[in-house]
Amino acid sequence: xxxxxxxxxxxxxxxxxxxxxxxxxxxxxxxxxxxxxxxxxxxxxxxxxxxxxxxxxxxxxxxxxxxxxxxxxxxxxxxxxxxxxxxxxxxxxxxxxxxxxxxxxxxxxxxxxxxxxxxxxxxxxxxxxxxxxxxxxxxxxxxxxxxxxxxxxxxxxxxxxxxxxxxxxxxxxxxxxxxxxxxxxxxxxxxxxxxxxxxxxxxxxxxxxxxxxxxxxxxxxxxxxxxxxxxxxxxxxxxxxxxxxxxxxxxxxxxxxxxxxxxxxxxxxxxxxxxxxxxxxxxxxxxxxxxxxxxxxxxxxxxxxxxxxxxxxxxxxxx
Amino acid sequence: xxxxxxxxxxxxxxxxxxxxxxxxxxxxxxxxxxxxxxxxxxxxxxxxxxxxxxxxxxxxxxxxxxxxxxxxxxxxxxxxxxxxxxxxxxxxxxxxxxxxxxxxxxxxxxxxxxxxxxxxxxxxxxxxxxxxxxxxxxxxxxxxxxxxxxxxxxxxxxxxxxxxxxxxxxxxxxxxxxxxxxxxxxxxxxxxxxxxxxxxxxxxxxxxxxxxxxxxxxxxxxxxxxxxxxxxxxxxxxxxxxxxxxxxxxxxxxxxxxxxxxxxxxxxxxxxxxxxxxxxxxxxxxxxxxxxxxxxxxxxxxxxxxxxxxxxxxxxxxxxxxxxxxxxxxxx
Numbered sequence: 210x211x212x213x214x215x216x217x218x219x220x221x222x223x224x225x226x227x228x229x230x231x232x233x234x235x236x237x238x239x240x241x242x243x244x245x246x247x248x249x250x251x252x253x254x255x256x257x258x259x260x261x262x263x264x265x266x267x268x269x270x271x272x273x274x275x276x277x278x279x280x281x282x283x284x285x286x287x288x289x290x291x292x293x294x295x296x297x298x299x300x301x302x303x304x305x306x307x308x309x310x311x312x313x314x315x316x317x318x319x320x321x322x323x324x325x326x327x328x329x330x331x332x333x334x335x336x337x338x339x340x341x342x343x344x345x346x347x348x349x350x351x352x353x354x355x356x357x358x359x360x361x362x363x364x365x366x367x368x369x370x371x372x373x374x375x376x377x378x379x380x381x382x383x384x385x386x387x388x389x390x391x392x393x394x395x396x397x398x399x400x401x402x403x404x405x406x407x408x409x410x411x412x413x414x415x416x417x418x419x420x421x422x423x424x425x426x427x428x429x430x431x432x433x434x435x436x437x438x439x440x441x442x443x444x445x446x447x448x449x450x451x452x453x454x455x456x457x458x459x460x461x462x463x464x465x466x467x468x469x470x471x472x473x474x475x476x477x478x479x480x481x482x483x484x485x486x487x488x489x490x491x492x493x494x495x496x497x498x499x500x501x502x503x504x505x506x507x508x509x510x511x512x513x514x515x516x517x518x519x520x521x522x523x524x525x526x527x528x
Numbered sequence: 529x530x531x532x533x534x535x536x537x538x539x540x541x542x543x544x545x546x547x548x549x550x551x552x553x554x555x556x557x558x559x560x561x562x563x564x565x566x567x568x569x570x571x572x573x574x575x576x577x578x579x580x581x582x583x584x585x586x587x588x589x590x591x592x593x594x595x596x597x598x599x600x601x602x603x604x605x606x607x608x609x610x611x612x613x614x615x616x617x618x619x620x621x622x623x624x625x626x627x628x629x630x631x632x633x634x635x636x637x638x639x640x641x642x643x644x645x646x647x648x649x650x651x652x653x654x655x656x657x658x659x660x661x662x663x664x665x666x667x668x669x670x671x672x673x674x675x676x677x678x679x680x681x682x683x684x685x686x687x688x689x690x691x692x693x694x695x696x697x698x699x700x701x702x703x704x705x706x707x708x709x710x711x712x713x714x715x716x717x718x719x720x721x722x723x724x725x726x727x728x729x730x731x732x733x734x735x736x737x738x739x740x741x742x743x744x745x746x747x748x749x750x751x752x753x754x755x756x757x758x759x760x761x762x763x764x765x766x767x768x769x770x771x772x773x774x775x776x777x778x779x780x781x782x783x784x785x786x787x788x789x790x791x792x793x794x795x796x797x798x799x800x801x802x803x804x805x806x807x808x809x810x811x812x813x814x815x816x817x818x819x820x821x822x823x824x825x826x827x828x829x830x831x832x833x834x835x836x837x838x839x840x841x842x843x844x845x846x847x848x849x850x851x852x853x854x855x856x857x858x859x860x
Contacts, residue, residue: 396789396790396808399805422723427796427798448799468798469755469779476727480728
């Protein structure tokens, strides 16, 4: 059985100027132990999709349609209590963006992780929870004798590890990491990514890696989904996505990424900037920036089409 | 070899650590953050010089010292052969039109109450660089056009909040180049921008450099970008340069273990070369009490014992201007 099946998910944010169409008709699947990368420019809806999986969208965000089937149950239809006691942290957990600032500076790290455990598993004894924190510290490569430290006593990389420990506190099956590498130095970033890959193998975790950095995803994931202006434009296994990107947007994004191992070359960028999601362009949302744009792209929205076994693309060039 | 526009010799900046009264009594001596501790290099005419390293390695402090935005503790700074280390503010003001800076965050570095036209005209006005208001407007239009913010009429009266991050950084770049400077320092100019716009802004900076023959100091932690941007790269670690050479030398014929580690930690956008190698452990130590000897010895995978711990390796030339500071190459 598929672990997570997101089907035609649509999320709007209501604002005074009208609905912001942050994600529309987003569908993907995640198997046990799989690592999926979700990439795109800022404002493309990647974080919105991630937050909706835990149903922790900001107050003005609404799931208007679609299903999120996690182990046979639709998360969209669950009550707040069911979510807290069965899904959040025990089924799906999240490493928040900007780990530097995600920890509360006035509480000891141990207490913060214990709080997470007690919230989702209220029957755990405090002593047992504390023992679990020490084990988690060991798991993520931190010194278990430092659980009683405050966040300011930790360096950036250590805080990120503590956040990972917190996310793993209730043995989730899916771990969502929102920009796990940003704000860290390259060497520390490499250490954290390596840790996540190791944990994934050890615990058979499924990981959703959200990043604008394609090189991070290429290092760690099996599959890659590209989002543009609230739409999923291409989805496939990492090899075919990088070797044979089909959507013009994916092609541009991959080209825009400098490779340190390549010869020096002129840098490439995608002209223009992402659209305003209050009033997204008609038809294919990428058409104003696309160099292959045809008449039909302005009028009709392309539907995702299966090109081969593991490769989907939503583009009129292939319809 | 063309002339050096900027040259620094043994540049140092030590920031005193502020301590409470009793702590300072207990410590018995002043403590310093040795942000930059003996750095020498030169930037040639029309060259893009990259300064790379982790945060806390002293890259930003170096650029501010060169522009005399902060005062050096020791060392000398030359601009086109002239010693500018001790010039006073009035004399510096004349030089400022030839030395400009682009800041990291375009959301913070543009005054939200000024229009794009005023922002770009401000340096011209302050330094009385134009003879008439008409000439000034002409110059602003031209530089907007060069920054690909066209048509200029559409941008001159806009405010920063009406622009995207990429457009803001174009405005900041235009402001830096409007005086036709001979030297521009850019401190992580694209780290706040989206991936798809990063390349665009760097390309723009590159074209300005080409057009005006400017010497350009590019400060970054991203080696993958500097690989495609820079002519020469210097790698800094805890206030010292550990390796310096042409981009190809530093990337392909890497000598220093730290540079090697840095390069191997850069993620590669190619799934067939899957390998996250983590050669070194831990994080950069505190610059208040940097390790003795070679500062990298605490994390170095090729640590050789006493010599690394006791003696500081000098920066030596291993041929063709490729400099490295490491005891592994000391005997050659």
